[in-house]
Amino acid sequence: MIKFSHVSLIYPNSTTTxxxxxxxxxxxxxxxxxxxxxxxxxSSLLRLINGLVPxxxxxxxxxxxxxxxxxxxxxxxxxxxxxxxxxxxxxxxGFVADTVEEELVFGMxxxxxxxxxxxxxxxxxxxxxxxxxxxxRSIATLSGGEQQRVAIGAALVTHPKVxxxxxxxxALDPIAAEEVLSILHRxxxxxxxxxxxxxxxxxxxxQFADRIVYINGDGAANVGTPEEILxxxxxxxxxxxxARALGLKEIGVTVREMRRxxxxxxxxxxxxxxxxxxxxxETVISFDKLTVVYENQTALNNISSTICAGEIVAVMGRNGxxxSSLLxxxxxxxxxxxxxxxxxxxxxxxxQGKKRREAIGFIPQEPSDLLxxxxxxxxxxxxxxxxELAAGTTYEVLQQLVPxxxxxxxxxxxxxxxxxxxxxxxxxxxxxxxxxxxxxxxxLDYEAKNELTRMLVNFAAAFGKAVLLATHDVELVAELxxxxxxxxxxxxxxxxxxxxxxxxxxxxxxxxxxxxxxxxWLRVKDVVAAIEGMQ
Numbered sequence: 001m002i003k004f005s006h007v008s009l010i011y012p013n014s015t016t017t018x019x020x021x022x023x024x025x026x027x028x029x030x031x032x033x034x035x036x037x038x039x040x041x042x043s044s045l046l047r048l049i050n051g052l053v054p055x056x057x058x059x060x061x062x063x064x065x066x067x068x069x070x071x072x073x074x075x076x077x078x079x080x081x082x083x084x085x086x087x088x089x090x091x092x093x094g095f096v097a098d099t100v101e102e103e104l105v106f107g108m109x110x111x112x113x114x115x116x117x118x119x120x121x122x123x124x125x126x127x128x129x130x131x132x133x134x135x136x137r138s139i140a141t142l143s144g145g146e147q148q149r150v151a152i153g154a155a156l157v158t159h160p161k162v163x164x165x166x167x168x169x170x171a172l173d174p175i176a177a178e179e180v181l182s183i184l185h186r187x188x189x190x191x192x193x194x195x196x197x198x199x200x201x202x203x204x205x206x207q208f209a210d211r212i213v214y215i216n217g218d219g220a221a222n223v224g225t226p227e228e229i230l231x232x233x234x235x236x237x238x239x240x241x242x243a244r245a246l247g248l249k250e251i252g253v254t255v256r257e258m259r260r261x262x263x264x265x266x267x268x269x270x271x272x273x274x275x276x277x278x279x280x281x282e283t284v285i286s287f288d289k290l291t292v293v294y295e296n297q298t299a300l301n302n303i304s305s306t307i308c309a310g311e312i313v314a315v316m317g318r319n320g321x322x323x324s325s326l327l328x329x330x331x332x333x334x335x336x337x338x339x340x341x342x343x344x345x346x347x348x349x350x351x352q353g354k355k356r357r358e359a360i361g362f363i364p365q366e367p368s369d370l371l372x373x374x375x376x377x378x379x380x381x382x383x384x385x386x387x388e389l390a391a392g393t394t395y396e397v398l399q400q401l402v403p404x405x406x407x408x409x410x411x412x413x414x415x416x417x418x419x420x421x422x423x424x425x426x427x428x429x430x431x432x433x434x435x436x437x438x439x440x441x442x443x444l445d446y447e448a449k450n451e452l453t454r455m456l457v458n459f460a461a462a463f464g465k466a467v468l469l470a471t472h473d474v475e476l477v478a479e480l481x482x483x484x485x486x487x488x489x490x491x492x493x494x495x496x497x498x499x500x501x502x503x504x505x506x507x508x509x510x511x512x513x514x515x516x517x518x519x520x521w522l523r524v525k526d527v528v529a530a531i532e533g534m535q
Contacts, residue, residue: 001162001194002026002049007063008219009044009053013408018044020219022063028161029192031185031208033199033226035235036215038402038417038445042198043089045215046164049196050084051077068161082111085155086164089416089443090366091147092139100142100150101126101135107158125153128183130176141294144171144365144439145319145472152180156187162194163187167416169204170442171365173318173472175507177204184208200417200445203237203475203511206230207254226253235446238475238511242524246531255514265531266516282309284434284466285330290339292325292490299325301490302339307468309433312460314481314498315470316508321487323470324365324438330468331362331436344433357386361432365439367423368411376414376422377407383426398425401451402444416443428455435459437469441476449473453480478502478510478522498522 004024010017018041026032034042047053051072054061065072068083088094097103104125108118126132129149139147148171155163163184169177185208187193199205206212212229214222222229230236231251239258243251246265252258285307292300299322307313315323328334330341332348341348344359351359363370373379380394398405402421411419420443427435435456441449457480460467471477477484477498484501486494486508494501502509503520513522521527 001028003066005064011059017219031195033209034213039415040215040217050080084162085160087151089166091151125157129153143320165197258515284309287341291337293337309464312467313483314477317487322490357430361427362436367420370423371411383429387430394429434466441473474510
């Protein structure tokens with residue numbers, strides 16, 4: 001179905017090739033996973049499939065890519081629309097209509113399909129992706145995860161032979177992500193749909209993949225089964241790191257396989273109590289009877305809580321639960337309908353200028369909203385001047401988080417993860433008392449997430465600052481947060497320690513917790529510590 005023949009790609013002003021002499025054949029009805037570090041070229045590989053690279057992006061391309069016998073060199077992306085559905089990293093950039101139903105219909109109207117066919121397919125996709133309740137909603141009012149499902153639906157509704165997805169589950173809660181991936185898996189098996197996915201959250205998708213393409217960032221690409229690639233790859237999900245830590249000769253790509261391999265360990269290792277960390281007492285954020293309403297839709301319903309200095313609090317819940325609404329209200333971006341919010345004793349909506357920068361650092365779901373310079377150098381220099389720092393300080397933070405970014409690069413030319421790293425370094429350079437992050441791991445690989453975790457833990461512990469983040473990344477929460485607030489339909493339904501909240505929810509439990517259940521461990525290092533304690 002898809003054939004790469006001696007494909008090499010290099011972008012203008014770049015000193016390294018993105019791909020070097022890649023030969024790859026993807027058969028009909030195959031699900032292929034593309035992995036690699038942030039900025040290594042995963043999105044470029046996906047865009048080569050429908051010709052967006054180099055027709056729209058520029059660059060020097062050698063070799064040939066054929067899809068269903070059609071060469072992308074000879075056919076522009078518009079000529080492949082009937083054959084290939086593509087969903088980018090940022091779905092909002094691809095929307096052309098105002099409402100969900102209109103967006104689903106648009107692609108079929110372009111292909112000039114009959115009205116009765118369009119009506120039938122719209123209903124199918126609405127049911128398939130659980131979008132029926134949103135059909136008349138304005139896309140602008142949807143959460144990031146809901147927008148992602150709409151974008152996937154808009155790609156599926158044209159019945160393409162090939163579906164290309166870039167980070168399709170990055171903004172989805174664990175349940176929605178599993179549903180979407182299960183649907184794709186079923187379409188692959190039942191209809192012969194060919195699916196190519198680039199994804200950083202490998203724990204969600206490796207069980208569905210037939211093969212993995214690992215791009216290491218220097219032009220080379222390794223292709224093999226999930227077991228072959230992950231056995232050697234530095235990029236791997238928690239259960240693979242668990243298998244390595246336990247010295248297992250084989251790895252399992254599903255929780256079920258790993259439970260079978262570790263039965264003897266669960267029985268041999270006794271559970272040990274988890275020490276209670278010292279509870280902070282200085283309240284820096286409080287909200288009381290907070291209510292937020294959009295267009296007669298209640299996002300938050302009379303909720304109250306407090307957050308203390310030194311705490312790292314994760315706000316979790318399904319898509320559309322009200323997480324971003326809570327963060328925007330606390331950050332002073334949106335004024336709530338009713339209720340009282342205090343940040344360091346002030347109303348966040350009234351904070352301005354330098355006082356605001358020093359009090360609150362806020363990174364929204366779209367970090368590019370904070371970037372307006374013409375290059376990385378300009379962004380970093382402006383942050384240094386705004387915060388009265390030595391020249392180069394912000395860029396040093398960026399190099400720690402996402403190394404290898406050139407100062408001359410335009411922020412628009414960065415990958416999603418690199419843009420997030422740049423926005424985070426700009427905000428962190430002001431050393432705010434409170435850091436608020438909305439989906440901070442979209443586009444970040446495991447190494448970048450580990451560095452982010454290290455920086456946030458140090459930020460909270462060493463400097464006594466509060467960190468509040470909304471995320472669907474349960475693995476990040478297990479490593480980072482010491483408290484979880486769980487929101488459902490605008491209400492707080494759980495507020496407690498990370499261990500208590502995650503272990504009480506099978507859907508939101510991290511992989512290690514599922515493997516070693518009923519033992520109360522969330523991370524690989526918890527299991528290793530327990531083993532060492534028994535010796």
